[in-house]
Amino acid sequence: MTKNIIKSLILSIFDDEGPTPKIFWPENLDEGARLLIATKTISLLMGDVIYQNGDTIDDINYFGVLPFPDLGLKALTYFFLIADENARGNAMASTITVLIDEEKSTFFYENMKYLRVIIDKSATEIQNCEKVEEYQTIMNALREELFAFCNDLKDPFSSQRKIKVVLVGLDRAGKTSFLFGVKKKYSEIIKTLPTKGVERSEETIFEEQNSHISIWDLGGQKRYREKYLEQSKLYLYNIDLLFYLIDIQDFRRMMDSVELFSNIIESLKELDEYPPIVICLNKYDPDIKGTEEINKNVEIITSQIERKAEKFFIKIFKTSIFDYWSLISAYSYGLSQLSPNRDFFKNRLKIFADNTDADALLLLNENGIILSSYSKKEIPSKVFEISAPHFQTLYKTFKEFQLLKNDYIISSGLKTDSKNIIFKKIQVNKYTLYLLLFMEEYHSIEKIEKFLPNFSNILTELISSYI
Ligand SMILES: Nc1nc2c(ncn2[C@@H]2O[C@H](COP(=O)(O)OP(=O)(O)OP(=O)(O)O)[C@@H](O)[C@H]2O)c(=O)[nH]1
Ligand SMILES: [Mg+2]
Structure with missing residues (x-):
């Protein structure tokens, strides 16, 4: 009973x-x-x-x-x-x-x-x-x-939540590099060899979390693909989140990739598994993005994938190992789908933004993973894209030299429209988090200080059950 x-x-x-x-x-x-x-x-x-x-x-x-x-x-x-x-x-x-x-x-x-x-x-x-x-x-x-x-239910509770995240795609799509890129293990990227079978690693969003996130990087060469489709019960069963990578520069094999996607969808349906799927149109490198050929590829593949995805929840990103933000955005988005509290977080960020008149804000963990984000308009997300990774690096450097007052880094001199980017470390209970805000310069720190205690209190309640 x-x-x-x-x-x-x-x-x-x-x-x-x-x-x-x-x-x-x-x-x-x-x-x-x-x-x-x-x-x-x-x-x-x-x-x-x-x-x-x-x-x-x-x-x-x-x-x-x-x-x-x-x-x-x-x-x-x-x-x-x-x-x-x-x-x-x-x-x-x-x-x-x-x-x-x-x-x-x-x-x-x-x-x-x-x-x-x-x-x-x-x-x-x-x-x-x-x-x-x-x-x-x-x-x-x-x-x-x-x-x-x-x-x-046969077994309604185990002591730890086990989460399975799987990366799939054709060989050379860039799955292994993607994972290294997210972790900034650049020296490993240039050494990557084709993945044999499956490589498993672990992800930790917080040291204290009661969940075990296991990441399965499935080798994309033909024989491995055949194996995991054949033994889908082993590889594709019980998936909480799926990343599907496509090499957007490899036009020749684009339809092969659509076919593989379609096969995976079919296998998942057979298993009655409907994980959220993050599609990465990968190798969308900074120097070729926006070119006519690439745009055309993006358009074609997007419509094909959307058609094959049927009732699955998918979200499409354009990624490149040469654009850290693109990797972390796609990766974070996927992980945030694992949190039952993601709507709570977003709502709280919105309230904090309204209180402080911020146009946009991001909440990051110590590894730069975006736990939640909110933005009133489209423009500021671009601002974060450029600044977020740098701020975190800046923060670590300044901290080392003990140059920071109250854990703030403030950009001034964005003289175009009196907006500031503010980066602040916040301690929420035992969790170290970072806030990045884009807001009016006028009294910005006062506004943050005024509403931060309440915001932190509420985050304390939500963060322990983030994942
Ligand atoms: N230009 C460019 N090359 C990339 C990118 N990501 C990965 N690569 C390169 O693509 C090749 C294959 O990358 P991997 O990460 O090994 O690909 P994979 O999907 O893990 O391949 P398998 O393990 O065989 O399934 C490597 O030479 C990478 O350096 C990218 O964003 N842009
Ligand atoms: Mg690999």
């Missing part, structure tokens, strides 16, 4: 009295605990600006995993809005929260995709139902469905 894994289930609504636990199970759930859960789940997601930017109700919904260390519990929470003419902004912030013992939290990560569907369905029912009295019925049905789901 595994149904006891779920300790509690709560529907909280922000009404006239503030965050209120409306429907909860078990009935004898401690009042203090109830209130804490309602308050934390709602307040973490609700910014001052949330209703004011013209979003429709359906646009606002976030899933995330939150810790409740005082209760010894971990929560999977879904934030959504319920329309209400009398409420501020014509909507009430609401959350559905499922709680389990904190040491079993892998259960959430491993079953996220199913739990999302189940909870989302109930939230939609609540949004659409006319009578408040029906909330109880909907929540009872949700509880039954969650119990049934848990009962069907």
Whole structure:
């Protein structure tokens, strides 16, 4: 019997009295605990600006995993809005929260995709139902469905979340170089030999993370391709994230690459696996990018891949080992897909940007991986592209010589439009993170200092369950 894994289930609504636990199970759930859960789940997601930017109700919904260390519990929470003419902004912030013992939290990560569907369905029912009295019925049905789901699981929790990331593509597409490039192991790149079979390595986003990320770099030569397609149960099973690399300069083999992609899609479908896929149009080198021939290749391959991808979630990047930013952007984007809290992060970054009048900001970890980003317009992302890698190097250098005041590096002299790029190290609990902001010069530091404590507090809650 595994149904006891779920300790509690709560529907909280922000009404006239503030965050209120409306429907909860078990009935004898401690009042203090109830209130804490309602308050934390709602307040973490609700910014001052949330209703004011013209979003429709359906646009606002976030899933995330939150810790409740005082209760010894971990929560999977879904934030959504319920329309209400009398409420501020014509909507009430609401959350559905499922709680389990904190040491079993892998259960959430491993079953996220199913739990999302189940909870989302109930939230939609609540949004659409006319009578408040029906909330109880909907929540009872949700509880039954969650119990049934848990009962069907053979092994609902292991102590560590195991994540499998796979890189595939034709031989010489640049998979192994891509991984070296991300790690700035340049001396290795020039020595790469064709990968034999599979090479496995590990990724760590935080030292403290409770997940094990294993990266499989699958050799792309014909015999290895045949092997992993034949033994797809071994190689393509249980994938959390897939990178597919294509050599954009090798026009001759472009259709072979599309065919391989198509074969992989078919294998995944057979295995009932639907990982997010990051496509890298690789060898898009700085000196040839924008040329007519390359543009044409990009166009052709993009349309082919999109057609073959069917219902898979794909995101296409143009990458080159000579453009570090292109590698780290694609790589980070992929890894961020592994985080159940990615929407939470983005939302928090947006609120911080609005508070500080920043046009854009990035949150990086110590290895320069972009944990989350937010930008109001398209232009600033270009600014980051040029500056982010340099700032981190600058930071390390300055730090070494103890030249930094309060861990800030500020670009001044961007005299074109009185904007600054600000780089700041922030300590969030035991995690060292870096913020990169693009913002108005005027009072920029004061604004950051004013809102940073609250921002850091919230990040503390979110970061321990980032991955
Ligand atoms: N111009 C250019 N060359 C690249 C790039 N990435 C990789 N290469 C080169 O392409 C060749 C193949 O790179 P690998 O990383 O070994 O390719 P792979 O996909 O791992 O190949 P297999 O292991 O056989 O599947 C090497 O000579 C690399 O130096 C790139 O972005 N631009
Ligand atoms: Mg290789």
